[in-house]
Amino acid sequence: MPLAALARPVSYMGGWTFIEESNRQSTAALVHYTPSPKWSLGLRSEWVRDSDFVLTAIQPTYLVKRWFGKDYQANVYLNGGFGVASGISGNPLSTTAAGFVGVMADWETRRLFAGYTARYLDAGHFDDSAMQIVRLGWAPYEGDTNDLHTWLMLEVDQRSGLEDSVSVSPVLRFFKGPALLELGFNLVDPSPLINFTYRF
Amino acid sequence: MTSFSRALPLCVIMMTTTAAHAQHDQHGGHDQHDQHGGHDQHEAHDHSDMASSPQDNAAPTGAVPMSTTPELEAALAAGGTPVVAEVLGVVCDFCATAMNKIFGSREEVAAVYVDLDTKALNLVLKKGHNLDDQTIEELAVQAGYRIAAVYRDPVLQGG
DSSP, X not given: OOGGGGGOSSOSTTEEEEEEEEOSSEEEEEEEEEEETTEEXXXXXXXXXXXXXXXXXXXXXXXXXXXXXXXXXXXXXXXXXXXXXXXOTTOOOOOXXXXXXXXXXXXXXXXXXXXXXXXXXXXXXXXXXXXXXXXXXXXXXXXXXXXXXXXXXXXXXXXXXXXXXXXXXXXXXXXXXXXXXXXXXETTTTEEEEEEEEEO | OOHHHHSOTTOBBOXXXXXXXXXXXXXXOSOOGGGGTTOOOOOBOOBTTEEEOTGGGXXXXXXXXXXXXXXXXXXXXXXXXXXXXXXXXXXXHHHHHHHHHHHHTSTTEEEEEEETTTTEEEEEEOTTOOOOHHHXXXXXXXXXXXXXXXXXXXXXXXX
16 A cells, blocks of 8 residues: 555655555555656556455656645645556456555654555455555654664554454664665554665 | 764854745845845745745754765865755655755765755865855755755855
């Protein structure tokens, strides 16, 4: 799911970003290019594990608004995707058109973080689902440029169609230079959470 | 390393810069050297979708000490010109990476370092080169951020 909001889904002009996201529902990879500081365009491949299909989509992301402060930054993004969903692992369903729309928002200082993301996915006969995630974070220390930044985070997600609709995951975020790694574990629906972002 | 230990001893750039965030139509001239004793006055672009709060539109906090890194020091020793800019919204290494990429790709820039502690973009321009305030603002926007103020030589104290 598009937790990319939590790792800045629009980069600097001319920048490329690789994002990997894996959670209790899906594993996804997104590569995006930022032609303007207002939007990025990416290619997304997402394996929705329990429904045995892969979504392949073009994903534009638009920065609706960014607020700047001396000590904070806040953003609101809209994203979408259109492409195809194809069955895997013996799934007999035929390939079909698929798409999603989402909204993302975050507010961040060097010590505090709050983020929200939501998405509605229509993958035809494969899936028709909605999800939302709230995440709060706290950094125990302020790292300077190129230091290792460490965050303690708590993520609460709600996903339609899953047995445990609401779940909680504590997450450790490590951030250094252009690389960001998140390691977490879902306490309600036991499964790892692994996110990685690299900005070129 | 703290911002204080990184700061050049007694090397604080004197500035008289103001940095109100003005509307585009107030942008008549960026460099108003004569009105400020030879220093640059700078009014940042206002991008309605990249807003800063009223509080943040206030005048800059004051002189920002230039950070020290081996690259900045080497560039200064080679005769480069120091420029320090206060940046709004710089809270993480992705911000620093973006600024480093954008400014580091410019021919005029000998060295660049974004200091999260001082929230400053530290530039050393190559000898004989210049980047005017408007260009610095525009490059910061390309990186996704906003310049609050540009502190520019000529006066460095001590050193």
